[in-house]
Amino acid sequence: MYDFDADIADCARAVEQALDRFVSAEVLSGPGSAPARLIAAMRHGSLNGGKRLRPLLVRQAAAVFGVAPALALTAGLAVEALHCYSLIHDDLPAMDDDDLRRGRPTVHKAFDDATAILAGDGLLTHAFGLLATPDAHPDPAVRIALVAELAQGSGAGGMVGGQMRDIEGEQGGFSGNEIAQMQAMKTGALIRASVRIGAIIGGADARALSALTAYAEAAGRAFQLADDILDVTATAEAMGKATGKDAAAGKQTLVGQLGVEGARLQLASIANEALAALRTFGPKADGLRASARYFAEREN
């Protein structure tokens, strides 16, 4: 019987421990040694007690093919390092200008803007470095497929492009379709990459990869819609970050267009879509099923 609470807690613990080891002077040395201030900023921005949902999706997608959690950890760390870099850069004054993240000062507040830019760059680079190590997968052909997947999900046609669209959208005038497209890139693309990376580690064939991609795209939309609803309904205390920011920034969200109740109805429908994409998979996909439900029902 699959236990979501145990899985998410175990995954978060494993990721935190592994980041503690991998975001360190020893591992980050290259032709020179990484400066202490840079390592401290990279650690501040990654060892933050996050929920580690993306590594969870990597391990859950790999579990569909019987892969043990430990064998999906390094790839999960790479995705998480990528996610953490994106938060550090998004929080910069030139971008979303956030002072608080998980109840702590953001990296540029705890250090300074230059250090935050470099810490983000360092984590982004390290994500690909992690995928290149044999720990990510024994077969180099699989590792290079993981690199391609992460680059595509996080690049200009994915996460980075979504952040660009989000900034452009602050001027207003986005249609519902354009908002959905922006969110599919900004948040959805890395969730999609997480699931596909787990599937690739598991040796998924084309049909399974396609089904899991459909799952991931729906799950990503559910995640983002829940986030938008929480931005309106939750308190800053429960979220560990400022809420009501989207409206204050004039940001376009689907909640603004559908209202909270309309958005909740749509959220339930998207979550069902995610579950439907998994119908050909047996109990080994229970982890992914639980995550889709969690994304739709989470309260912080």
Next chain:
Amino acid sequence: MYDFDADIADCARAVEQALDRFVSAEVLSGPGSAPARLIAAMRHGSLNGGKRLRPLLVRQAAAVFGVAPALALTAGLAVEALHCYSLIHDDLPAMDDDDLRRGRPTVHKAFDDATAILAGDGLLTHAFGLLATPDAHPDPAVRIALVAELAQGSGAGGMVGGQMRDIEGEQGGFSGNEIAQMQAMKTGALIRASVRIGAIIGGADARALSALTAYAEAAGRAFQLADDILDVTATAEAMGKATGKDAAAGKQTLVGQLGVEGARLQLASIANEALAALRTFGPKADGLRASARYFAEREN
């Protein structure tokens, strides 16, 4: 008979053409399509008529093993994309705050800070995406070795760490050794990675890789020392960027410690060191030899 002028011109042309194709809406599409403004900023920061010295080193190191220039081009592009991202981020107001690069406005001046941060992130990500394509090398095991090499050279123990040290050094008090260490990371690490990437494409054995690494480290020191001398002696017009900036910013350089003449003597000695590291290689290393001489004698 090796012709350096023809080689550098041919390489620059090939890189410019290939970047024009690879930094485009078609190639950068992922789960979504890359926003036009982001692509424009990425193109502004990469299609800039640069000398393309790093792709040149990749092709020259590959040529030591008889690899044709076309087969070293994609990896060279990846290194160049990486280099261009680092310039975009280094030019930001929060970092070196430069308005001019190659006689044109820097990316954050031509666009804005947020777009420049994202354009840099996009190019960095794209560099690894390029290495994952079969064009970089037919063997996935070689491609993943290139990813590892680029990540190590450009990460916290390499280029990014060097930029961090450079910022820390603005407070002064760096010894000659500390300056050398900073420069070996900030500039040297990516030059080292370029040569090693070419050697890995060529299938270098451990002994050849070690000799070429020694070459690259000396060539990188020559390159940086020439840059520091030019910062003192050249005009802004010849350099296409502001000169005299290091002294104005209170930056520590070896020229400040040795004087211009002392620095020139040391430069000649380092260039000889680079040439000595190539002594076991025949005429196929003439490209690398010419580059070492060029680094030591360049006037812009």
